[in-house]
Amino acid sequence: MDEADYIIIGGGPAGAALAARLAAAAVAPKIILVEAGGRRPSLLSRIPAGIALRVPLRNRENYALQTLPQPGLNGRRGYVPRGRGLGGSSLINAMIYVRGQPEDYDHWASLGCTGWSFAEVLPLFRRAEANRRGSDAWHGAEGPLAVADPASPSPVSRDFIRAARACGLRENADFNGPDQEGVGFYQVLQKDGRRLDAARAYLGDPPYPAHLQVLTETRASRIVLADGRATGVIVEGPAGQRALKARREVILCGGAIASPQLLMLSGIGPAAHLAGLGIPVIRDLPAVGENLQDHLDYTLNAAMRGQGLLGYTPAVLGEILRGALPYLRHGTGILSSNVAEAGGFIRSSPMADRPDLQLHFCTGLVDDHGRRFHAATGIALHVCVLRPQSRGRVRLAAADPRRPVEIDPRFLSAPADLDLLVAGVRMVHRILAAEPLARHHGRILHPVDVADEEALRAMIRARADTIYHPVGTCRMGADPASVVDPQLRVRGIAGLRVADASIMPTLVSGNTQAPTVMIGEKAADLVLQAGS
Structure with a gap:
């Protein structure tokens, strides 16, 4: 099948x-789903605790990208793990199921994104979810x-929750309920104690329906455009280069890094940047690749002893x-741990109207993203700023789809982000020193x-980095400067949409897999309505 009604680029959570x-659909269209990575997840991906070996290292399921040197982080390069394969980053992430706060989506609606208020997207979250509760x-x-x-959470994770309560934070049993604030255990995207990545959740295992063709190990290199319309995609796979024709639409679901990359490679983006790389400009859209937002995170590591803690020791190996x-039989035990078992959402000060910091409590040392072994x-x-003011961008390094893009989050370019992290780092030190966590x-x-303001700010600049939630580089909006409109259609190009985390106008207050799935669900409704 070299021709289909819809060509979807990217097999991650949204795709x-x-x-x-x-x-x-009742009248099922013909669909081609193109994914640059492999078809089946590795054994380490399926085992939740395998995250400890999949995130830190470049492997067949992790592109392991880097940012440009960050002036706000003393010139250090940030680390950007991104999933590769059917399932995308849901193959390697911490499986945390968090939607964000209702105000996040109501803010999108206030920006002119009609149809994206929390009341309107909540049914999509519920439609996607099979909650064991x-x-x-x-x-x-x-x-x-x-x-x-x-x-099988570690008892030390429970001690973290108790220590946080001793510091005046309240316990919250459901971060996706009426109120996000508080500390507790995260719900996880697992089935029977095993990772359930988005592709297996939605598509199941092969064989797929005859009208759905899934091309893996196949990279999209350019969108074919004719007379202002997307008519297909040039892809490169095991059999070489081929052209796929789209009778109705091409839909990009590559994420906040890959979707703007493919738009720019196809001549859609900032005209001066494209022309400087020798790419013919089809549509001058300066906002493509702009508005990059991510959760900047500080990690307080402490060597401890306790049941269920991970580490590179003979005792843990045993x-x-x-x-x-027990794991193979029942999906229980230490191998079922997502490592980031607990956490919460807190206010940096009583003046904050809602939580503006997020905590992740991990049952192992995560020094330099786990790349520094102890x-x-x-x-x-961990503590991260939920709604950062810093804005960065993604740019092409060359007119070559095989070359990684230049990722520049511009961390701490907004001074307010550093102020929030200072408050957050002080709080995590308080929690660590509180009983019963301190007894470990x-x-x-x-x-x-932490009483030395300058020393604390210097430590943050020396050690903070992303916690892997890039969004916003194909911003949705009602204004003509946005990349896509509220129906996710690329401005000025017919038959082309973007549906992934890149369309978020602003970063949601939490982990991004659940919101990205919701965007895929919303896109399906929009596409089917347009095609009916």
Whole structure:
């Protein structure tokens, strides 16, 4: 099948949701889903605790990109792990199911994004969800995304929650309910204690329906444009280069890095930048690649001892070996851990009208994204700024789809982001020092005097980095300067949409897989309405 009604580029959470919903339509269109990575997840991807070996290192499921040197981080390059394969970043992420705050989506609507208020997207979240707790006004139980409580959380994670409560924070059993604020265990995208990536959740295992063709190990190199319309895609795969024809639409679901890259390679983007690389300008859209936002994160690492903590030690290796059989039989034990088992959403000060900081409590040392190994067990207590003011961009490094793009988040270019992180770092130090967490005798790996304002700011600049939630580079809006309109149509190009995290006008207050799936669900409705 070299011709289809719809060609979807990218098999991550949005692309998988979109492809599955279109394929299940009453009058099913012909669909080609193009994915640069492989078809089946690795064993380490399926095992939740395997995240400890998939995120830090470049591998067949992780592009392991880097940012440009960041002036706000003392000239350091940030680390940008991105998933490769059917399932996208849901193959390597921490499986945390968080939607954000209702105000996030109401803000989108206030910017002119009609149809994207929280009341309008909540049914899409519920439609996608199969929550083990059952269905209610906030949750669904019949969708493809398996959402569950942690199968075997570490007792140390429970001690983190108790220590946070001792610091005046309240416990919250449902971050996706009426109120996000508080600390607790995260629900995870797992089924029977095993990772359920978005592609397997939505598409299942092959064979796929005859009207859905899935091309893996196939890279999209250029959108074919004729008379102001997207008519197909040039792809390169195992059999070489080929042209795919789209009778109705081409839909980009590559994410905040790959979607603007493909638009620019196709001549859609900032005219001067494209012309400087020798790319013919088809449509001058200066906002393509702009508006990059990400959650800047600081990690407090402490060597500790406790049940269920991970580390590169003989004792942990023995625990993993002993836990293999219970995991294979029941999906329980240390291998079922998503590592970031607990966390929460807190206010930087009583003046904040809603939570503006997020905590992740990890049951292992996460020093330099886990790339710096320590022969010890321990914990990593993360804090990130939920709605950063800093804005960056993505640009092509060359007119070659095989070359990584230039990623420039411009972290801490907005002074307010550093002010918030200072408050957050002080809070995580308070929690670490509170009982019952303190009784595990943690030794802080990178100590700092939190009472010394300048020392604390210097430590943040020396150690902070992304926690992997880039969005916004194909901004949705009602204004003519936006990349896509509220129906996700690329401005000035017929038959072309973008449906992934890149369309977010502003970053949501939390992890981004669930919102990205929702965007795929919304895109399916928009596409089917347009085609009916």
